[in-house]
Amino acid sequence: MITTIENIGKAFLSKILPLRGTLQFATRVFLNIFDRRTYNSASRMVFIHQFYFTSVQILPLFLFVAVIFGSLINGMAFQVVKNLGLSDYLGRLLMGFVVTELSPFVTVLLIALRSSSAINAEIAVMKVSRELNTLESFRIDLIHYLFIPRILNGMLSMVLLTSLFALVVLSIGLLVSSLVFGTSVDAYIDTLLHSADVLDIVILLIKCAAFGFFITLIPIRLGLNASQELTSIPVAVLNGMVKVFLAIVTIEALSSILRFI
């Protein structure tokens, strides 16, 4: 019996200790965001490059996915609303589900699949090829130069791309709405504005920023766990992506709890 309890305790600790390490790392990085030394010419250049890779290069794929999802979701939603005679709830459905739930979720999945994996591999490769030693040798702080530009970019990209996704889906909603219900532009916008809840929007922005923070911080932290061997790179990326997925689910659950309590 005691052995069983000990084993449960060991298993629990083996899961909790890395989490504690990640949270300590997150705190260190978060505090450094407010350090003036972070914002030098080199870090700004990294930020611009990262923003280009994350938010600009992805645009064709992102818009394509937004149009496909927008058409499907709007098609289904309008059909259900029409059949059940719930047209009064259309605005609430679009703002409460499409904008605050679907948009950040699809956006975070796309950014995680594309950028988080790239960041994870990049940091692991830099560790293996001793390039992190180079930066330390020249007294370049890894948090200031490498990590914070990537994390800030993750947060900003999440907020902007989520907004873009919501805009595309709502625009398609306008098109479908005018075709199905014959709704005018003014009436459609009026419905959406009346359904918008300021608290929901605040929670949405915080959720997007939290997604952006953790889907870049976790790959960085797991990338740093790579050893000096090339074979440790795929292991670091695999572990990183699994933890990114867990972080997405956790943040999604926490934001839902916040919204509905």
Added chain:
Amino acid sequence: MEGFLADHKSHLGLVSLEVPLISNLPVWSNIALIRQYHENMPWEEAKTLALDLLRRFGVAATAEKRNPSLTAEERFCIMLIRAAMVRDAVVVLDRPFRIFPDLPDGRFFMDSLRKVDDLIAEAHFFDYNWEKERYGATDDAEN
């Protein structure tokens, strides 16, 4: 050597295979990075400075290349220029024949150091004892 490096950490410009060029940055950015980070030098100015120094070594054509596509000679020159970008640099050449192994002697290193003489405060070589002949050093004090 570790003690020496620790003593001069604030002005250290290390040229060594242990501190490789950053492979996802072009050559000019590897060099400019030092001034951009430590002195907040605008990137255009830092790039101009890096290109001027690359021209001094006759390797300006490598400015947009990345580490894996460089020759050993180019890689050494760029590592030296990067080390010289540290303000009042104490340049340490750690086993330079490992970076550029085909050289018969160390004259190339001395010539290269002269090209950045105006930028560095001191230069030190650290190498294996059996390499001293390649530097022209002997045990005989009179020579």
